[in-house]
Amino acid sequence: MSGVNLSGIVxxxxxxxxVHGIDLTVxxxxxxxxxxxxxxxxxxxxxxxxxxxxxxxxxxxxHDRRVNRVAPKDRDVAMVFxxxxxxxxxxxxxxxxxxxxxxxxxxxxxxxxxxxxxxxLGLTPYLDRRPADLSGGQRQRVAMGRAIVRHPKVFLFDxxxxxxxxxxxxxxxxxIKRLHNRLGVTSVYVTHDQVEAMTxxxxxxxxxxxxxxxxxxxxxxxxxxxxxFVAGFLGSPPMNQMKGMLTETGAKIGDAEIKINGAVAGxxxxxxxxxxxxxxxxxxxxxxxxxxxxxxxxxxPLGSEALLHARHGEDxxxxxxxxxxxxxxxxxxxxxxxxxxxVKLFDAETGRALNLGT
Amino acid sequence: xxxxxxxxxGQPLEEALIKAREAQRRVTDGRWVRLFxxxxxxxQIYAMLLPTIIWFVVFLYKPMYGLQxxxxxxxxxxxxADSPWIGWEHFQTLFANDQFIRAVRNTITIxxxxxxxxxxxxxxxxxxxxxxxxxxYKRTAQTIVxxxxxxxxxxxxxxxxxxxxPTAGIINTFIGWLGFDPVYFLTQPxxxxxxxxxxxxxxxxxxxxxxxxxAIAGVNPSLYESAVVxxxxxxxxMWKITIPSILPTILIMLIIRIGNVMEVSFELVILLYQPSTxxxxxxxxxxxxxxxxxxxxxxxxAAAGLFNAVVAxxxxxxxxxxxxxxxxxxxx
Ligand SMILES: Nc1ncnc2c1ncn2[C@@H]1O[C@H](COP(=O)(O)OP(=O)(O)OP(=O)(O)O)[C@@H](O)[C@H]1O
Ligand SMILES: [Mg+2]
Numbered sequence: 001m002s003g004v005n006l007s008g009i010v011x012x013x014x015x016x017x018x019v020h021g022i023d024l025t026v027x028x029x030x031x032x033x034x035x036x037x038x039x040x041x042x043x044x045x046x047x048x049x050x051x052x053x054x055x056x057x058x059x060x061x062x063h064d065r066r067v068n069r070v071a072p073k074d075r076d077v078a079m080v081f082x083x084x085x086x087x088x089x090x091x092x093x094x095x096x097x098x099x100x101x102x103x104x105x106x107x108x109x110x111x112x113x114x115x116x117x118x119x120x121l122g123l124t125p126y127l128d129r130r131p132a133d134l135s136g137g138q139r140q141r142v143a144m145g146r147a148i149v150r151h152p153k154v155f156l157f158d159x160x161x162x163x164x165x166x167x168x169x170x171x172x173x174x175x176i177k178r179l180h181n182r183l184g185v186t187s188v189y190v191t192h193d194q195v196e197a198m199t200x201x202x203x204x205x206x207x208x209x210x211x212x213x214x215x216x217x218x219x220x221x222x223x224x225x226x227x228x229f230v231a232g233f234l235g236s237p238p239m240n241q242m243k244g245m246l247t248e249t250g251a252k253i254g255d256a257e258i259k260i261n262g263a264v265a266g267x268x269x270x271x272x273x274x275x276x277x278x279x280x281x282x283x284x285x286x287x288x289x290x291x292x293x294x295x296x297x298x299x300x301p302l303g304s305e306a307l308l309h310a311r312h313g314e315d316x317x318x319x320x321x322x323x324x325x326x327x328x329x330x331x332x333x334x335x336x337x338x339x340x341x342x343v344k345l346f347d348a349e350t351g352r353a354l355n356l357g358t
Numbered sequence: 359x360x361x362x363x364x365x366x367x368g369q370p371l372e373e374a375l376i377k378a379r380e381a382q383r384r385v386t387d388g389r390w391v392r393l394f395x396x397x398x399x400x401x402q403i404y405a406m407l408l409p410t411i412i413w414f415v416v417f418l419y420k421p422m423y424g425l426q427x428x429x430x431x432x433x434x435x436x437x438x439a440d441s442p443w444i445g446w447e448h449f450q451t452l453f454a455n456d457q458f459i460r461a462v463r464n465t466i467t468i469x470x471x472x473x474x475x476x477x478x479x480x481x482x483x484x485x486x487x488x489x490x491x492x493x494x495y496k497r498t499a500q501t502i503v504x505x506x507x508x509x510x511x512x513x514x515x516x517x518x519x520x521x522x523x524p525t526a527g528i529i530n531t532f533i534g535w536l537g538f539d540p541v542y543f544l545t546q547p548x549x550x551x552x553x554x555x556x557x558x559x560x561x562x563x564x565x566x567x568x569x570x571x572x573a574i575a576g577v578n579p580s581l582y583e584s585a586v587v588x589x590x591x592x593x594x595x596m597w598k599i600t601i602p603s604i605l606p607t608i609l610i611m612l613i614i615r616i617g618n619v620m621e622v623s624f625e626l627v628i629l630l631y632q633p634s635t636x637x638x639x640x641x642x643x644x645x646x647x648x649x650x651x652x653x654x655x656x657x658x659x660a661a662a663g664l665f666n667a668v669v670a671x672x673x674x675x676x677x678x679x680x681x682x683x684x685x686x687x688x689x690x
Contacts, residue, residue, distance in 0.1 A: 081584060099588035102590050102594060146584075
């Protein structure tokens with residue numbers, strides 16, 4: 001049984017089509033994260049699952065039941081909104097009870113459910129408070145509590161952490177993950193923060209411009225991005241991408257040449273985009289690597305690592321290097337070494353990943 | 359002893375005291391300087407405030423000088439300042455006057471009905487508009503209900519008088535069709551209040567709904583979306599989200615309304631009442647108008663006006679305090 005299934009989902013506002021046919025299956029208990037740049041249609045897709053937006057075309061099933069024309073309340077989904085959507089005139093307990101009261105759950109049952117969930121979320125001391133008297137993190141937790149008490153088949157999250165500061169976001173991220181492990185409810189989570197996507201997801205769906213670019217586990221997407229868009233979207237800093245041309249043994253980038261593992265032979269002369277992850281390079285030759293000369297612009301220390309902002313010909317590049325407690329030795333760097341088995345190749349025209357038979 | 363006062367131990371203490379006092383003085387100076395700086399920086403904003411302030415001074419504060427005639431035996435020839443003081447005499451006269459007592463009672467009764475029917479009307483209207491989905495229909499309906507507000511009271515009264523006329527009025531024509539005798543609505547005291555309150559609602563409910571529509575528009579739309587996912591229907595959303603969300607606005611409008619309880623729409627009463635309906639229609643302001651301006655008893659009228667103002671003041675203060683205590687909402 002699949003938790004949520006989208007097939008050929010299209011959304012159009014009048015003549016303007018914003019989601020162009022999405023196919024996606026979310027397994028039961030799976031945590032899927034939709035990620036992509038602003039305006040790519042993540043929220044729209046989520047809201048179609050919730051029933052807040054009409055589906056223009058395609059089929060949506062939840063637990064194998066087609067729900068295109070089913071009212072939101074009968075889809076058995078719960079949604080957590082970016083701005084929490086808490087009722088300002090109700091206290092925490094009443095906010096959480098709202099959906100249950102609407103569904104006419106017996107009073108005693110409501111009370112125990114809320115007590116349980118409040119306990120899980122650490123909200124017990126705040127049950128009598130109004131949302132205005134809570135911190136951002138607590139409000140966020142109430143919003144989650146309101147979804148949890150309903151015991152829905154599917155949780156839908158629309159950027160639930162984006163109103164929190166960085167530290168709290170990290171904390172709540174872990175909390176959401178723990179909750180999911182504990183409750184095991186099918187979840188679809190929208191974010192434009194790739195770190196959130198990487199850390200939370202069983203599988204990530206990278207969207208762009210109303211289409212799915214790639215679906216896979218975080219590490220699949222990270223290690224084998226299907227195209228330059230995904231490569232540039234995941235990872236921080238993202239993958240360096242340089243125009244190059246294949247040779248018999250590697251690729252020529254400007255006046256430098258780097259070796260690449262795999263069957264590049266026979267493709268010499270082909271225009272490609274060469275992708276190198278910032279953290280994959282080393283400062284000294286560790287074998288099986290080739291030097292890429294760079295001119296260093298700036299060294300940004302992050303603590304144990306430093307970011308090297310550099311240039312090679314026309315390309316601006318970012319690399320990561322260990323500081324070993326000092327950045328003095330980084331200022332003189334004139335070349336980085338690119339391990340030949342970690343170089344990614346993409347078609348220069350389509351941007352698709354090239355697999356030349358490694 | 360003398361030595362002790364001027365010794366090394368005493369000096370720092372005294373010095374500290376002086377410094378403390380000085381510091382305090384500097385803070386006060388600072389405040390004035392800051393205020394001055396503030397005016398200098400923001401003078402454009404204060405300049406924009408000026409016309410309103412001038413209006414208040416000229417039309418509301420300056421006339422207050424004349425209020426003293428409520429306690430004087432005023433004569434136009436002597437002027438305000440030179441008329442002799444007579445204490446509470448006018449007030450005693452007022453409360454011994456049956457017509458004044460009747461006017462007070464009428465004012466309160468009409469205000470009560472106004473509050474009871476007239477206050478909820480724009481709220482209900484706004485809630486109803488909020489449920490209308492068809493944009494063109496909504497806009498047309500809104501325009502129609504706003505219109506009477508922009509028509510002068512004289513014309514409004516003209517329309518009402520015509521509509522209720524026993525000979526040609528649409529209402530009596532209708533009653534005639536049903537086979538009944540025409541009713542002389544505007545000359546019968548028992549009809550004055552319903553007609554007056556109804557006219558007020560017709561004239562102002564639409565325009566008054568704008569405030570509430572604005573408040574409704576300010577409600578976070580995701581509250582409704584969240585409620586939809588939770589399974590609430592439109593009726594539940596209205597009761598559990600819309601109304602509680604606009605409650606602060608409702609309370610503020612209610613406080614303002616209570617403050618105006620004594621100010622029953624004076625023009626409309628003047629235009630609609632006649633001696634045969636004084637019994638239910640004569641309110642404090644119309645009584646003041648007749649006594650003060652028509653009979654020339656300015657001092658007695660001023661006393662009645664002052665009474666009106668004091669009652670209104672007490673009502674606003676009370677309503678505001680109650681509202682602040684019970685709902686955390688208040689005018690100030
Ligand atoms: N009511 C609407 N009418 C027309 N276009 C709309 C409407 N709502 C959304 N859109 C368009 O649909 C596209 C997708 O919007 P959506 O809200 O799904 O983006 P998103 O991926 O959630 O972005 P963000 O990260 O900024 O939240 C956008 O280009 C947006 O302009
Ligand atoms: Mg969005």
